Amino acid sequence: MEKMPEALAENYILLFLLQFFLLLVFSRLMDLLFTKIRQPTVTGDVLVGVILGPSILGRFWPSVYQKIFPSDPLQVAMLDTVAWIGIFFLLLVTGLEVNFSRVWKHRGKAAWIAISDIVIPILFSAIILFFLPSRYLINPEQRFLFVFFISTIMTISAMPVSIRVMHDLKLLRTDLGFLTISALSINDIAGWIVFTIILGMFAHGSPDLSFVLWLVISTAIFLFLATTAGKKLIGKILSLIQRKSIEASGPALSVVLSAGLLFGTITQQIGIHGLFGFFVAGLVAGEAVDLPEKTRFTIDQFVSSVFIPIFFANIGLKIDLFKSFDFFLVILFVVMGITARFLGAYIGVKIARIPKAQHWPISALHTPGGEMHIVVGTIALDLQLINEMVFVAIIVSAIVSTLTLGPALSLMIKRIVPSKTVQIPPEAVLEITDKSKLEAIKSLSESAAKIVGISADAIYQRAKNREEGMSTGMEKCIAIPHARITDLKKSAVIFGRSKKGIEWNTPDGLPAKLIFLIVTPFDQADTQLQIYRQLVSVLLKKEYRETIIATSSIRRATETLNEGLRLTAIAG
Numbered sequence: 001m002e003k004m005p006e007a008l009a010e011n012y013i014l015l016f017l018l019q020f021f022l023l024l025v026f027s028r029l030m031d032l033l034f035t036k037i038r039q040p041t042v043t044g045d046v047l048v049g050v051i052l053g054p055s056i057l058g059r060f061w062p063s064v065y066q067k068i069f070p071s072d073p074l075q076v077a078m079l080d081t082v083a084w085i086g087i088f089f090l091l092l093v094t095g096l097e098v099n100f101s102r103v104w105k106h107r108g109k110a111a112w113i114a115i116s117d118i119v120i121p122i123l124f125s126a127i128i129l130f131f132l133p134s135r136y137l138i139n140p141e142q143r144f145l146f147v148f149f150i151s152t153i154m155t156i157s158a159m160p161v162s163i164r165v166m167h168d169l170k171l172l173r174t175d176l177g178f179l180t181i182s183a184l185s186i187n188d189i190a191g192w193i194v195f196t197i198i199l200g201m202f203a204h205g206s207p208d209l210s211f212v213l214w215l216v217i218s219t220a221i222f223l224f225l226a227t228t229a230g231k232k233l234i235g236k237i238l239s240l241i242q243r244k245s246i247e248a249s250g251p252a253l254s255v256v257l258s259a260g261l262l263f264g265t266i267t268q269q270i271g272i273h274g275l276f277g278f279f280v281a282g283l284v285a286g287e288a289v290d291l292p293e294k295t296r297f298t299i300d301q302f303v304s305s306v307f308i309p310i311f312f313a314n315i316g317l318k319i320d321l322f323k324s325f326d327f328f329l330v331i332l333f334v335v336m337g338i339t340a341r342f343l344g345a346y347i348g349v350k351i352a353r354i355p356k357a358q359h360w361p362i363s364a365l366h367t368p369g370g371e372m373h374i375v376v377g378t379i380a381l382d383l384q385l386i387n388e389m390v391f392v393a394i395i396v397s398a399i400v401s402t403l404t405l406g407p408a409l410s411l412m413i414k415r416i417v418p419s420k421t422v423q424i425p426p427e428a429v430l431e432i433t434d435k436s437k438l439e440a441i442k443s444l445s446e447s448a449a450k451i452v453g454i455s456a457d458a459i460y461q462r463a464k465n466r467e468e469g470m471s472t473g474m475e476k477c478i479a480i481p482h483a484r485i486t487d488l489k490k491s492a493v494i495f496g497r498s499k500k501g502i503e504w505n506t507p508d509g510l511p512a513k514l515i516f517l518i519v520t521p522f523d524q525a526d527t528q529l530q531i532y533r534q535l536v537s538v539l540l541k542k543e544y545r546e547t548i549i550a551t552s553s554i555r556r557a558t559e560t561l562n563e564g565l566r567l568t569a570i571a572g
Contacts, residue, residue: 042312091278110182118155126148166180192275241290242290263278321392324388342363358525367405369402424561432515447494480516486522493517501513514545
């Protein structure tokens, strides 16, 4: 093998470092801007690539573009390698966000929404795409696979985008948020299984029955082993690290990344793409009880701060957005994608008999394509399954559906107007001395029982079950457990303050000091949402929160809280 000249090798490394520097710095600056205007940062990352790529820099300053981003295959491969690491880690983090065993325990209504949001978009999109002109297909003889492939893409929603928007609108830890995440989790798992099988069929060249059976059987065996033996082994290793290590985040990070690499290698060998292996590794690691929220947050920050921005920025370097922009195709994909996913989720919430006030918000939260569509489109483009026109249409559709979610959902939520301002009466206040969150929930349940007139155990069991599904701990030392109870006649809010704080598995790792139990009638989901959003609006304001925590008298703390609730309600 011919050895690369040393000077040439140094030049490749120098240029790679410059490319990495430019993409990372500009991506982080763009992320700050998009975070400030409350928009998903993935849009800013792609925009950086568009500006530095052939669309802008290459069009107006071609000599500068060629100097920084030459078309030399080896130079391109160096940056592509980092980008692929980013895409693998993105799927790993996506899997970590899904606690499937907890979701499955509460699957009922979520399963109906997820199934509908898979079947309806596939049927809806397939009917339209079947009549797509042949000029948009690389191989018109593979129309069936193309239609099935794009239709499957239309079922995948961007759960990270929905989570971010719900967090911004103070919906994430509510029952609406939990139900939406549960449905999206099931949708993600089913969607990625179908997608990887179709990807294997595309690579094979035809929907050969024996090959499809091989993919299905091998995928099923892999999933079984990963979720049994793999889950048990990873759980034991993380448990050992938690017991032996003072600072467990670093070793735990190594274990999770190693699991992703191993599972990715296995699935790539099977023929269903390594991305699926990383996604499953995230699912399995996310099930471990000894992987605390703080460590998950560390992993997410590690991946999203470096590798993911490079991946999305690199996309813009690969294509000339304006040259490959087809107006008809872009409009078709935008309208078809948003409509198909909204319609699928809407039919699902109708079947599941979700309270009417939540129909539109839950359906809207299933519409963003976000980074998942861009990831899938990138794989398809690299494997020459789609052309650049289709790829650009997928990217624009993903960005538009992502950008429109926040404003649209905000308008929908504003329709749920509070019937009255929340106020905490003296009998609904207590100083908490309990050491665990379940003990604290039990104490709060006992106080609630005296007010609403039902057994404390009934309240406790409902609140406990909800807590096991998804932690109600928030950042800034806040936790808001809640329960919707059948046969309850009136709502109640119990305020408990813990001076020492209680471990509540919060995103920022801080103990919960301000704890509120919301108890509402089962058929009044909108009432719970109204109370929750009013409380959070006050508690996230530093001046109120710090005063309530620091004030020595619980009575004075309650007065401050009630004043904040009253003023917030007046401000609208």
